[in-house]
Amino acid sequence: MTKISSNDQTNPVFNPAKFIQKERTTSKLKIDQINTFLESTPERRDLTHRLIREITNDRVLETDTSYYDLNKSQQREITANKIARLALYMEHDIKTARNNFENKNLIQDLQKNNGNEPLLQSSDFTIFDKRLSLIANIDPQLSTRVGVHLGLFGNCIKGNGTDEQITYWLQERGAAMMRGIYGCFAMTELGHGSNVGQLQTTAIFNESNNTFTINTPNLTATKWWIGGAAHSATHSVVYARLIIKGKDYGVKTFVVPLRNTKTFQLETGVVIGDIGAKMGRDGIDNGWIQFNDVVIPKENMLCRFIQVTNNGNGDVKVKVQPQLDQISGYSALLSGRVNMVMDSFRFGAKFATIATRYAVGRQQFAPQTKDGKNSNQEEVQLINYPLHQYRIIPQLALVYLISPVAFKLMDTYYKTLDELYHVSTAKDNDALVIVSAKLKNLFISSASLKATNTWFVAQLIDELRQTCGGHGYSQYNAFGKGYNDWVVQCTWEGDNTVLSLTSAKSILKKFGDAAQKGKFDSNLDGDEFGYLDPSFIAEVYTNQVTADINDDSDLESFIQVWAILLVKSLVHIGKVLKKNNDINSLSKLLVQISRFHAIYLMLKTFHEKLENEKESYITDDNTKATMWNIFRLFSVYYIDKYSGEFLQLKLFKADDISNVIQPKLFKLMALIRTDCIALSDAFELPDNMLNAPIGFFDGDIYHNYFNEVVKNNPQETNGAGIPPYYMALTSMLSRE
Amino acid sequence: MTKISSNDQTNPVFNPAKFIQKERTTSKLKIDQINTFLESTPERRDLTHRLIREITNDRVLETDTSYYDLNKSQQREITANKIARLALYMEHDIKTARNNFENKNLIQDLQKNNGNEPLLQSSDFTIFDKRLSLIANIDPQLSTRVGVHLGLFGNCIKGNGTDEQITYWLQERGAAMMRGIYGCFAMTELGHGSNVGQLQTTAIFNESNNTFTINTPNLTATKWWIGGAAHSATHSVVYARLIIKGKDYGVKTFVVPLRNTKTFQLETGVVIGDIGAKMGRDGIDNGWIQFNDVVIPKENMLCRFIQVTNNGNGDVKVKVQPQLDQISGYSALLSGRVNMVMDSFRFGAKFATIATRYAVGRQQFAPQTKDGKNSNQEEVQLINYPLHQYRIIPQLALVYLISPVAFKLMDTYYKTLDELYHVSTAKDNDALVIVSAKLKNLFISSASLKATNTWFVAQLIDELRQTCGGHGYSQYNAFGKGYNDWVVQCTWEGDNTVLSLTSAKSILKKFGDAAQKGKFDSNLDGDEFGYLDPSFIAEVYTNQVTADINDDSDLESFIQVWAILLVKSLVHIGKVLKKNNDINSLSKLLVQISRFHAIYLMLKTFHEKLENEKESYITDDNTKATMWNIFRLFSVYYIDKYSGEFLQLKLFKADDISNVIQPKLFKLMALIRTDCIALSDAFELPDNMLNAPIGFFDGDIYHNYFNEVVKNNPQETNGAGIPPYYMALTSMLSRE
Structure with missing residues (x-):
């Protein structure tokens, strides 16, 4: 139904819904079979449908056409609220994946690394990963902003950390469950993107106290485009050149704290700025980072494939597993x-x-x-x-x-x-x-x-x-x-x-x-x-x-x-x-x-x-x-x-x-x-996943579209359409 | 120079400016000759350079990178202010084209259709048209929003109006000089774009009083995408079906007042709404229009190629010049x-x-x-x-x-x-x-x-x-x-x-x-x-x-x-x-x-x-x-x-x-x-026309880019980078 009743709606020139409905009655295709094909298996199909229903019916997560009018600050804040909501869904999804709702403290127990529960497995995340993948289709900036933490930060630790490091950062510190810390992925620099091997940030080993000092040696070494850095990350995995006794061992990965996890104040030596407006995905808080003599303990180097041992007598050994390191x-x-x-x-x-x-x-x-x-x-x-x-x-x-x-x-x-x-x-x-x-x-x-x-x-x-x-x-x-x-x-x-x-x-x-x-x-x-x-x-x-x-x-x-x-x-x-x-x-x-x-x-x-x-x-x-x-x-x-x-x-x-x-x-x-x-x-995408009135299921293109436009741009009831800045126009038109 | 002095700037990894400067010294091309070729003639080239200088040095018209952070309302208001500024340049440009600065009241005299001045010619607008065309390159929404009035509204009257109508609307009423009235171009409808011949808005001739009644007969006949309609237009040329004694003569053009030129209140029977957010050019106030028994005098039909004569005895004659009408x-x-x-x-x-x-x-x-x-x-x-x-x-x-x-x-x-x-x-x-x-x-x-x-x-x-x-x-x-x-x-x-x-x-x-x-x-x-x-x-x-x-x-x-x-x-x-x-x-x-x-x-x-x-x-x-x-x-x-x-x-x-x-x-x-x-x-585009720091002339890519990002996204000096909505994040991370 249109909102404008002043026009005769009984005899429209066009009836697009009629055409679309007609095609549905004439087609003999088995849509359900096709949908199962497209969703891979019946089990995965059912899960897809269930998750889409949940995403589109949650008042925090749902997205409608008003989304297209949000400015950058609004997008970022709303995205953060949605992330907090998703953290709750994640707990729910882990419990579902484990089929364990009896242990009310399951998440806390996992974080405490309580021996009663097996360690977190990738199977624990099957449901949540799918949830995130589906969210990408309606609110891509949301899934990316979570993906930076879970996917990039998390996978970097999983791919490069030892079992102990993985357990510590992802489970005990809670990163895998979006608790305790929020990570970002500081790989690219202002001057280097695809050429990861030439990144310029340095991590110099201090033999005397078993620490690394992280530095940004020049402007082009500024970490750049780092999703989550501007506002949300408490920690970062930093790609930096490992330097020991003046020798450059190439680019390795280090976990570096950026902000206090309670107050969100920046750590000393960490300088962060906002990358600002982008072509799209403004809901992601991409930032830049410069490090000025930031000191981290030796354990913060991810060392599944490279180990540095220091016997304290000036004898520092480096062991690399070349097959997999790169x-x-x-x-x-x-x-x-x-x-x-x-x-x-x-x-x-x-x-x-x-x-x-x-x-x-x-x-x-x-x-x-x-x-x-x-x-x-x-x-x-x-x-x-x-x-x-x-x-x-x-x-x-x-x-x-x-x-x-x-x-x-x-x-x-x-x-x-x-x-x-x-x-x-x-x-x-x-x-x-x-x-x-x-x-x-x-x-x-x-x-x-x-x-x-x-x-x-x-x-x-x-x-x-x-x-x-x-x-x-x-x-x-x-x-x-x-x-x-x-x-x-x-x-x-x-x-x-x-x-x-x-x-x-x-x-x-x-x-x-x-x-x-x-x-x-x-x-x-x-x-x-x-x-x-x-x-x-x-x-x-x-x-x-x-x-x-x-x-x-x-x-x-x-x-x-x-x-x-x-x-x-x-x-x-x-x-x-x-x-x-x-x-x-x-x-x-x-x-x-x-x-x-x-x-x-x-x-x-x-x-x-x-x-x-x-x-x-x-x-x-x-x-x-x-x-x-x-x-x-x-x-x-x-x-x-x-x-x-x-x-x-x-x-x-x-x-x-x-x-x-x-x-x-x-x-x-x-x-x-x-x-x-x-x-x-057969894609079975509901209207609120499409979020485009000219494509809604009922095919009532013109009414749907008109209504969304009017909903987002209500007519001024008093003032009869006088624009807020009309004085600029009237004084121009009546100028001497 | 970078704003961040904490890093050693003396020895950057890269020096892009060096490369770019080097190419300039080695190339033997005659850039000036090429620029003349590209700008068509020396006279046109000089005019281009002069106008670009004026555009980029006017504090109202200039555009810098802060432009990319404006929201829709800001874009629209700033664009309106720029239009008012352009109206002054237009007067200046007409005087320059006529080489007549002695008559201080030239524009008023033209508007009064004072016989001392020859009628407005297209040559009067050569300079201003070029100014607008150059503005399109730095602020396209501005030139479009003016172009809707001068180009579409104005050209429609010039193309379809009699000499008297052209003189009346464009000169006496002042439209050609952006005075008195501001026009829009109501061609497309919700249901019809390319197929102009099937537009549905009606203009029914009333023999008894020599008027037309304009109506929007159904939702899809709503005039749609009309640039300037939402906020700025006082008048519109409306493409509507001419109907006389029940006979449909096809789509013709009519000038229809939309708003009071002083108060900007909508005329009775005119319903206007805002089309809202677009993929781009949000500085243009596209709107939709519905007409409910809006009555206009017979003279408002543009009748260079079609005339309706009414002898008052029920004898209405229509004369069409078919060769040119379409x-x-x-x-x-x-x-x-x-x-x-x-x-x-x-x-x-x-x-x-x-x-x-x-x-x-x-x-x-x-x-x-x-x-x-x-x-x-x-x-x-x-x-x-x-x-x-x-x-x-x-x-x-x-x-x-x-x-x-x-x-x-x-x-x-x-x-x-x-x-x-x-x-x-x-x-x-x-x-x-x-x-x-x-x-x-x-x-x-x-x-x-x-x-x-x-x-x-x-x-x-x-x-x-x-x-x-x-x-x-x-x-x-x-x-x-x-x-x-x-x-x-x-x-x-x-x-x-x-x-x-x-x-x-x-x-x-x-x-x-x-x-x-x-x-x-x-x-x-x-x-x-x-x-x-x-x-x-x-x-x-x-x-x-x-x-x-x-x-x-x-x-x-x-x-x-x-x-x-x-x-x-x-x-x-x-x-x-x-x-x-x-x-x-x-x-x-x-x-x-x-x-x-x-x-x-x-x-x-x-x-x-x-x-x-x-x-x-x-x-x-x-x-x-x-x-x-x-x-x-x-x-x-x-x-x-x-x-x-x-x-x-x-x-x-x-x-x-x-x-x-x-x-x-x-x-x-x-x-x-x-x-x-x-x-x-050789295109000779100054930095403030490019408005993209990675492309600035000096080639100091990284400093220029970094500085523009920091300028538009200043770091918080107190609070040390705490985001405004950090509570959403901390309460998520510390949740029980």
């Missing part, structure tokens, strides 16, 4: 990257839902008559224009393709980290080699998937905003803040370009080993890097396999075409490299390798899941057929998008693109279009 | 489109300057040793990585290519509109046919250039922000608000997709006439549509001309390749259309046609200007050579970007892309890279 330094970032692939799925789902509903409900231009004039017929729904389908449907398909790979990556991450933890505790060196190799693969694929999907979703938000015309530019329809909050994902926790290059260089190295030395471990690499199997490379070389997607029933051909592209691209790079030996000159192609690898992985993982009913939970044939069309569309859309590369490397002939690829693309889009409302409904 | 309806938007191409140049210049300086000053990663490790050498400047050159240099080239076409389009616009005005006054029907054709061409090219360049510059801002890493995400470095303010240009005053389709369809029609009927008017179309010359089309058909850019000295070949692509694309579209007769199915290709047409025009206009020393003002050979390299690079960059299309249409062979195009691309980038600081200096 990787572990970055492992805190790994969790973020893995989470960002999941975020890509959820952010994509949100904006795809909004734009699809708007495209179905919005009408524009009557059909043209033969002489090119507009007829008097009813205006056409946007979604019925092929160009509009081209702008919407492939983005919807993209979101579908991200989900399986996001869940798989998350599972692999937890499994590998657990393995690493156990192997490094057991000090089993053979096992260590294997887990290092697995960790390396995880680095490659998470980097490639993070970079590719955060870029794809940035484009998705931008493109879909434009499909909503002017209404997409209103803050109340979520795109503006959504985009601003999103795009930092392309930069932080590994700049996308740097990550793409790193992962592509590793793939190139693997390719060299496989093609030249026949080295390929199918147990280790068979799954993610199947295209590097030497026998497949040989088949590509000898044209025994060729790109061919004519046969729709040959589903694997839609993956294979990317495998061939990858091999041919790698061969091409190898050839050029032989000539000029300058890897930098090839970096534009390397970024593409990372992208193609991600596309390949996404297709492969989706295919694996959907072809197995036990994994896909999709038993309905019609639904399955549509899901396969989405799979095909994704492949075909990107073939067309990268047709330059496909043609350059001669996977296709010039005419194939317009005769085969593009007709298939438009045919698939038209097929999927008939179910597009059902496919976006 | 075009004129949109002509108010034309000025905006033309201005947006100029904005593309200036916005592009701003962000290219910031990113280029940062890329030269910022260092990242030491060179790698042979075994792939980082060496101990100094870290490499970002700009020296080929991939970084690929991200920066083509964007710089893009800006260079926009400038000549932007100035030419602006000149054509003024010339054509003047012609239209004179011809329609003289009622010369033959001349009217010619000017209509010219106007149509102006519609095609302005649509194609507006859509293409606003899209390109949106990508430019996004891509260049990413090249600045995290620092690009700080609001204080201009990219965030810059992007948010910019992207609405892709939607308003003609949605880019709709404009691309419209212009491409017109090109396709011209192509049909040329190819099938040999119809081609070289006087009219020879310049902008040279590729449609039937003899050229025949040469492409018979392969007498082929794409070939091997010879760098054959400058025209870099344009011709796009001419061939256009013809081949049009032939392809024609073929498909013959088969399926469904233009909608080809819309993806049509968008490309519009884009290719814009690229062709940009190359052609740049070439025309640079090859003629009298027009280019570039006499230095070395400078000219670099300018030609920029021209080549632009062509080659987009060939590579659209290699899919070039290969599909067989302009090149698959190997040409990697053997010819890409090596040429990287070679050109490396050449231009050596002068990249000079080329960005």
Whole structure:
């Protein structure tokens, strides 16, 4: 219902809700089955639904369109209040995960490290981690601000601390339960971001009293962008150069207190400032930190992989475990990257839902008559224009393709980290080699998937905003803040370009080993890097396999075409490299390798899941057929998008693109279009997760949108619309 | 100098200023000549510099980094104060343009329509229009908010009103001089944007008393997005359906008073609300309007092309001049489109300057040793990585290519509109046919250039922000608000997709006439549509001309390749259309046609200007050579970007892309890279126009940036950094 009763509401020109409802009645898709597919398993699906219900029904955590009008200070304060609320949910979630509500003091007992309770495990956080991941979709700055503490600070300690240090900081001091201390992650500096190895902050060992002195030696060494530093952190993990007797051992990690945990006063020697306004996520209190002779005890160096021993006679020994020392330094970032692939799925789902509903409900231009004039017929729904389908449907398909790979990556991450933890505790060196190799693969694929999907979703938000015309530019329809909050994902926790290059260089190295030395471990690499199997490379070389997607029933051909592209691209790079030996000159192609690898992985993982009913939970044939069309569309859309590369490397002939690829693309889009409302409904995002009235479920676009605008901008009842600063205007207009 | 003295500033790790200064001493480019080229002529260049000086030195108009911290209410009030200030500059500018400072009452005399002064001419506004255009680059919401009144409201009256109406509203009532009344432009409605013909607001003629009654018949007919409506407009031009005796004559324009010009109270029957928060440009008070039986006199219908006469005996006659009636309806938007191409140049210049300086000053990663490790050498400047050159240099080239076409389009616009005005006054029907054709061409090219360049510059801002890493995400470095303010240009005053389709369809029609009927008017179309010359089309058909850019000295070949692509694309579209007769199915290709047409025009206009020393003002050979390299690079960059299309249409062979195009691309980038600081200096944008410390002229990136952050976020001197809401945090951390 509109708030404005002065107009006749009985006979509106448009009835978008009617169109949207009609699509729901005509679609035969089994939405529940699809939702289970997208949420990975029935158990995880149920948990997702339960948590979304709790998040959207909690009066502290809920977010509505008034959110888009908050200024920076308001955002920060509200975010802090929400964090305090989340701390309570966390206790609840740990109890639920342990199925232990009888011990009313469970959290206190854990913190006291009471022997009656087993130590905190990662399984204790399964529910809360998911809660945080879902919150990222409605209030990203909130989940980041918590994530800095739990994810970055916490994981840095878990990845680099000894068991004792982990227990002390996370459990006894309470950090893991958001009690006692609140942490931040002081890695980047004003002058150094991606190049962690060259950070300039120093940690000088004082032999005489077993302490470290932390210093910021120059302006560019100022810790910069540190989330939580400006207002909320009591402690920080600081990346600093370990210097002992003048020798530089490289960058290590140290826990440094920043503020008194009771009064929040800064510790002496610590200088902190506010980074201020950002493009998005202003609810996070990013700050800068300078250290002036800050002294910390020796125990505050995280020393799982490096130990400093001081016998007191000027004899200081340093022991480093080189295999893991370097990787572990970055492992805190790994969790973020893995989470960002999941975020890509959820952010994509949100904006795809909004734009699809708007495209179905919005009408524009009557059909043209033969002489090119507009007829008097009813205006056409946007979604019925092929160009509009081209702008919407492939983005919807993209979101579908991200989900399986996001869940798989998350599972692999937890499994590998657990393995690493156990192997490094057991000090089993053979096992260590294997887990290092697995960790390396995880680095490659998470980097490639993070970079590719955060870029794809940035484009998705931008493109879909434009499909909503002017209404997409209103803050109340979520795109503006959504985009601003999103795009930092392309930069932080590994700049996308740097990550793409790193992962592509590793793939190139693997390719060299496989093609030249026949080295390929199918147990280790068979799954993610199947295209590097030497026998497949040989088949590509000898044209025994060729790109061919004519046969729709040959589903694997839609993956294979990317495998061939990858091999041919790698061969091409190898050839050029032989000539000029300058890897930098090839970096534009390397970024593409990372992208193609991600596309390949996404297709492969989706295919694996959907072809197995036990994994896909999709038993309905019609639904399955549509899901396969989405799979095909994704492949075909990107073939067309990268047709330059496909043609350059001669996977296709010039005419194939317009005769085969593009007709298939438009045919698939038209097929999927008939179910597009059902496919976006299948994300099962309630209105208060979307927080965009033009995308609300009931499809009553204009009333919903109008009402939210009026709610947030109430008309002045007295004064009849006189603006507060009208004197500036009247004196201008009446000036002599 | 940094504000933080606790750190040793004497020996910083990095010295970005040194690098940037060094490039200035080594470059041999004649920056002044380039600046004259970019600013069109020496006279225009001098005016630009003078106006920029005035804008940046006026304490009311100046904008610094504190701008990025303003909330919506502050932005709106400050913008209103700036408008009042601009009104004074406008008087000054009119006097300057008339070279008449003796008549102290010039503005009052003009308003009184005093016969001693000639009527206001468009030449009176040359200086002020330029002032506004330059303001758009530092404070876009200010220029838009003024532009709504002068550009949209004013141009609508100029385009649709009779001479008497123009004189009355713009001169006697004072609108043209920002006195007496302030206008807004009520075209779009909640339910209709691009489809102007279907707007729903009604204007019903009352025969008995010669008035119109304006009504909003339903919610979707609510005027929506109306800039200036929420707070500042006293009057509006309203697009409404003219209804006489129940007959609908389509959408016409009416001047409707909204507020009392003294008290600013709303007129009776007018309901106005605030649209609220937007993705960007919150300084503009966009509003919505509903009309409830608002009565206006007959004279308030703008009637240059439509007249309603009422003899009082129930005999009402309507006379329409069909040739111009429709075009004129949109002509108010034309000025905006033309201005947006100029904005593309200036916005592009701003962000290219910031990113280029940062890329030269910022260092990242030491060179790698042979075994792939980082060496101990100094870290490499970002700009020296080929991939970084690929991200920066083509964007710089893009800006260079926009400038000549932007100035030419602006000149054509003024010339054509003047012609239209004179011809329609003289009622010369033959001349009217010619000017209509010219106007149509102006519609095609302005649509194609507006859509293409606003899209390109949106990508430019996004891509260049990413090249600045995290620092690009700080609001204080201009990219965030810059992007948010910019992207609405892709939607308003003609949605880019709709404009691309419209212009491409017109090109396709011209192509049909040329190819099938040999119809081609070289006087009219020879310049902008040279590729449609039937003899050229025949040469492409018979392969007498082929794409070939091997010879760098054959400058025209870099344009011709796009001419061939256009013809081949049009032939392809024609073929498909013959088969399926469904233009909608080809819309993806049509968008490309519009884009290719814009690229062709940009190359052609740049070439025309640079090859003629009298027009280019570039006499230095070395400078000219670099300018030609920029021209080549632009062509080659987009060939590579659209290699899919070039290969599909067989302009090149698959190997040409990697053997010819890409090596040429990287070679050109490396050449231009050596002068990249000079080329960005040549935009001559002072620091307070850039308003982004990482891009300031002196190149002292880190100090400048640090100081602006601290200035806007002063550290609390007492309380030692305790956040205002710390109780929420301490009570969470100490909870039981």
